[in-house]
Amino acid sequence: MRQSELDFTNNLRQASPYIAQHRNKTLVLYLPGEFISNLKALQQLCKDVVLLHNLGIKVVLTLGASPQIDATLNRHHLTWQTHQNTRITExxxxxxxxxxxxxxRAQVEAAFSQASAEQKSHITIVSGNWVIAQPKGVxxxxxxxxxxxxxxxxxxxxNTLDGGQIALITPxxxxLTGEVFNLNTRDQAFAIASALSAEKLMIFTSADTLLQLPKSLSLTETAALAQTPSLAxxxxxLLQSALNSGRKINRIHLMSQDMPSALLMELFSREGCGTLIYTDRYHQLRRAQLDDVMGILNLIQPLQQQGILTTRTQASLELEIDHYWVLEIDHRIIGCAALYPIDANHAELACLAIDPDYRGQSLGEELLNAIQTKAKHSGIHTLFLLTTHTQHWFIEHGFIEGTPAQLPKQRQAYYNNQRQSKVLKKSL
Ligand SMILES: CC(C)(COP(=O)(O)OP(=O)(O)OC[C@H]1O[C@@H](n2cnc3c(N)ncnc32)[C@H](O)[C@@H]1OP(=O)(O)O)[C@@H](O)C(=O)NCCC(=O)NCCS
Known part of the structure; x- marks a missing residue:
């Protein structure tokens, strides 16, 4: 089989659980005006929305039009005022x-007609006066x-969504008194997703904005980050809107508007490619402190006894605590992982463990992603790990099998020949 065929079948297999998970769920997608003005990106995205529809996802598309409105007003030599970063509509x-x-709207409908014809899918995109507005006021x-x-x-x-149509919402x-209002559509997208209790809100935003945000955030982490003064x-x-919508939307995905395919990557691949805000999680992911040593020991001791993890004593944990990250729920440590630097470009992931009561909720994946992000930011380009029991889980998360000889020299010296652990590695 050719490599491209192998990639295709592997990717389709990897997407299978996500396809099942998203079927019949409501997804609100926000397209800013900047995105829509890129015709190629728009055409690509419309094809992907048709694909989502064919996979049984109910899609609400909300459109922005700020740059287009700016251009029209400028063309007519009209000026406008803003207050609190919001345009005043005269x-x-x-x-x-x-x-x-x-x-x-016509531009989006045209791109959509082309996409559905190309995919031989007889679906329509429908706009309606579903949103009731009120004046922002004085x-x-x-x-x-x-x-x-x-x-x-x-x-x-x-009814529109259940009837198999895609709902289109403009600014x-x-x-109820029949007046026309211009709404900030990104805020509107949050409000609509909350009102519909959507499974997902997916927002295209600038690549610069995404650079300031980590790969995933719980609501607690979102609240802490939103206070950072240096944040644009x-x-x-975006973070504030996520906080305001509370737990009504399960997951909020922020994606780069320069990458139309980010939509499919976020929905159907394990690692996604933007920022994911989990609102359905109550745990906290943070760096470990000395106080956490007993909690970590309680978690890893049964795994050490089974030979799944190598032995770490209380004293060694206390010495190395700065390398550890933990997941905590209600003051209880339910997950841990450590990142040990080997040299400037290589590091080792170790001691990844999730409390058996909390397994199978992608918490192991969340810890792994956090460690990978941290390693990447520190200039690490290859992450190693040694495992005796969990090889497949890591391979499913992008690691490949290596050999002890591929470990950097200083780590080879400590390789325990008796344990015969498998060496896995991943390029970051
Ligand atoms: C490996 C571990 C961290 C995964 O944590 P988690 O939060 O359950 O992980 P996720 O929810 O992201 O993934 C769960 C999936 O991994 C699978 N999985 C768990 N352990 C596995 C293993 N040893 N090999 C292959 N797959 C495994 C589960 O069956 C589940 O599959 P499913 O989604 O098809 O049902 C957790 O099982 C654990 O603590 N294991 C014991 C410690 C360990 O082996 N650590 C690695 C040391 S190097």
């Missing part, structure tokens, strides 16, 4: 908003006029 500008947003003495906020969503959208929404406004806003 009544006499509204026709330009309607014209521009109508144009953006803040700090400044009237936001026709800038609105999300008030609620008409439950009829569910324009209407109040866009990143702060």
């Amino acid at each position: 009544a006499n500008h509204l026709p330009y908003f309607q014209e521009t947003i109508g144009g953006v 803040i700090d003495g400044i009237d936001f006029q026709h800038t609105g906020t999300f008030r609620k969503i008409n439950s009829a959208i569910q 324009l929404a209407y109040s 406004i866009e990143a702060q806003r």
